[in-house]
Amino acid sequence: MEFFDCAVIGAGAAGLNASLILGRSRKKVALFDNGTNRNRVTQESHGFLTRDGIKPAEFKEIAINDVKKYSSVHFYKNTVMNITKQSNGLFKIETLEDVEIVAERIILATGVQEEFPSVSDIKKYYGKSLFSCPTCDGWELRDQPLIIISENEEHTLFKGKLIYNWSKDLVIATNGQELSTPTLNELQRKDITVITEPIQNLNGEDGYLNKVVFSSGLEIERAGGFIVPIFVRPNQFAEQLSCQLNENGSIVTDEAGRTSQENVYAAGETAKLGQSSLIVAAAEGYKSAMAVVFDSTI
Amino acid sequence: MAIAHVTTKQELREHLETEKMVLINFWAEWCSPCKMFGMVLNQLNDECSDKVKILRVNVDKSPELAAEYQVLGIPHSRLIIHNKLHEPIVGYIPFENLKQIIGV
Numbered sequence: 001m002e003f004f005d006c007a008v009i010g011a012g013a014a015g016l017n018a019s020l021i022l023g024r025s026r027k028k029v030a031l032f033d034n035g036t037n038r039n040r041v042t043q044e045s046h047g048f049l050t051r052d053g054i055k056p057a058e059f060k061e062i063a064i065n066d067v068k069k070y071s072s073v074h075f076y077k078n079t080v081m082n083i084t085k086q087s088n089g090l091f092k093i094e095t096l097e098d099v100e101i102v103a104e105r106i107i108l109a110t111g112v113q114e115e116f117p118s119v120s121d122i123k124k125y126y127g128k129s130l131f132s133c134p135t136c137d138g139w140e141l142r143d144q145p146l147i148i149i150s151e152n153e154e155h156t157l158f159k160g161k162l163i164y165n166w167s168k169d170l171v172i173a174t175n176g177q178e179l180s181t182p183t184l185n186e187l188q189r190k191d192i193t194v195i196t197e198p199i200q201n202l203n204g205e206d207g208y209l210n211k212v213v214f215s216s217g218l219e220i221e222r223a224g225g226f227i228v229p230i231f232v233r234p235n236q237f238a239e240q241l242s243c244q245l246n247e248n249g250s251i252v253t254d255e256a257g258r259t260s261q262e263n264v265y266a267a268g269e270t271a272k273l274g275q276s277s278l279i280v281a282a283a284e285g286y287k288s289a290m291a292v293v294f295d296s297t298i
Numbered sequence: 299m300a301i302a303h304v305t306t307k308q309e310l311r312e313h314l315e316t317e318k319m320v321l322i323n324f325w326a327e328w329c330s331p332c333k334m335f336g337m338v339l340n341q342l343n344d345e346c347s348d349k350v351k352i353l354r355v356n357v358d359k360s361p362e363l364a365a366e367y368q369v370l371g372i373p374h375s376r377l378i379i380h381n382k383l384h385e386p387i388v389g390y391i392p393f394e395n396l397k398q399i400i401g402v
Contacts, residue, residue, distance in 0.1 A: 036328060079330040081390045096330055113328060115361040230361050233371030234329050236388035249370040273370060 004030040006292050007093050007103035009080050009237065012037050013278045014268025015109035016063040017285035018292075023070025025293045030093070030101050031067070034079040036234065038111050038269070039278070041127035046136050048279040059278065076101075083237050091263070105296065107257070107288050108237055108266040109281075112273060114229035117151050117175055119199045122227065128207030129224035133275050134159075138166035145169040147212055147225035149199070151176075155228045157183045160192050163226055171220060173212065175199050195220075231274050238266065249273040257288030258295075265291060301343050301352045305360045310353065318351045320378040321387075321400060324369045326357050331390040332373040338393045346402045 006022055008015045011033030022029045039045060039056040046052055051059060067073050078095035083106060086092055090102045114132065116122045122130065130149075131137035146167045150156040151174060160172050172187065176198040179187075187194055195214060203211040213219050238245065244252040244260035250273045257265040267288040268281035276284075304310050304322075314320055323339055325332035336354070343352050357364040357372060367376060375387040377400055387399060 034330065081331050081334065096334060113326070115326075115357050115364060118359070118361070230365060232326075232357060232364065232369060234326075235331060236371040236374060239371065239386070239388040245370070249368075 002101045004028045004103040006105040008107045010109035012111050013282040014285035016067055017282040018107050018289040019067045019073050021286050021289035023073040029073045031073055032076045032078055032080050045278050047277050105263040105292050108270055109268050110235055110270045112231040112269045113234050115232055116229050117149050117227055121202055125207050125209050129209040130227050132227055132229055134163050136277055141224045142166045144223040147222040148172045150228035153179055153183055159228055160187050164190055173199055233270055256291035258291055299347045301354055304353045304355050313353055316351055320351045322353045323375040324355050324357050324364055324372050326372055329372050335373045335390045341393050349402045
């Protein structure tokens with residue numbers, strides 16, 4: 001079975017930047033990519049200095065070409081199924097396609113996926129006119145009539161107040177969930193309309209929203225907006241490797257991405273179990289790779 | 299008995315009224331290990347449906363159920379015996395190992 005200094009699971013910004021630094025540090029790396037990057041439905045990525053507005057596919061292509069300059073990084077277009085720590089301390093990695101390798105260290109960089117509010121066709125609009133991250137996509141929606149679809153009161157209030165930075169023409173749709181009086185009062189103070197009745201359907205063209213229809217027949221015109229998804233890891237590698245988790249489900253790590261399990265590191269969205277920006281995920285990948293290099297030196 | 303696909307709390311409650319042990323599996327279309335584990339569950343159902351009732355919950359269709367069971371990653375499964383919830387069974391598990399874990 002082929003041996004690697006480090007296996008990087010996931011080829012988003014975190015995994016690719018980790019692989020770049022490991023390659024430049026002359027480490028033998030197995031980089032696993034099954035092409036399920038969360039931003040694959042997004043038209044443009046924002047906020048990465050020198051790459052503002054880049055298409056995610058183009059970003060990934062440039063990143064892969066950067067990494068390919070370092071021949072010690074080996075690409076596997078495979079889905080990892082299992083990671084097990086063997087009695088000799090090395091990690092065995094098995095893929096859906098029956099590839100098996102062993103590695104001394106692991107960087108978990110598999111990102112997260114979204115569970116959407118239960119509104120039909122919501123995925124058609126996601127990434128084009130409905131988004132989850134105002135810091136990433138708020139600028140394009142500035143001053144427009146927006147909807148915030150949120151079924152969770154805790155997030156509703158914060159998201160409402162946050163998105164107010166980009167547009168003051170806001171409607172919050174809770175899709176059938178009631179909100180408490182203090183929350184309603186606070187939203188009312190900002191003149192944010194709340195509609196608690198269920199959403200019947202979304203109308204628009206080619207992913208661009210123009211109308212939201214509610215169960216009573218009420219229709220409102222909206223140009224776009226934000227949804228509050230629940231994030232879930234696309235695997236249970238952290239649990240399988242007995243990495244300690246925080247109460248909110250994020251993986252306990254130090255600043256460099258070291259988990260509670262020796263030689264297991266986590267970077268990017270999978271570590272925080274929430275959304276991140278491309279540049280932050282990339283930086284976390286960089287830091288975890290530095291930790292791998294340092295830890296294998298001393 | 300066929301594997302049941304559950305979307306609401308009410309449906310789940312009805313399925314839990316059984317003498318058999320119940321294995322709930324949380325999954326999604328975009329999760330390849332979930333699909334592979336689905337084949338393991340089919341095999342388990344073919345061989346052991348007299349002892350274990352298998353329920354599947356699509357986390358995209360039932361985020362509320364996934365949240366209730368604190369599903370942070372998938373595939374994720376829970377065994378319920380006489381309404382007692384056991385520790386999570388995490389990730390993809392090969393057939394023989396799964397049988398051993400649930401004791402059938």
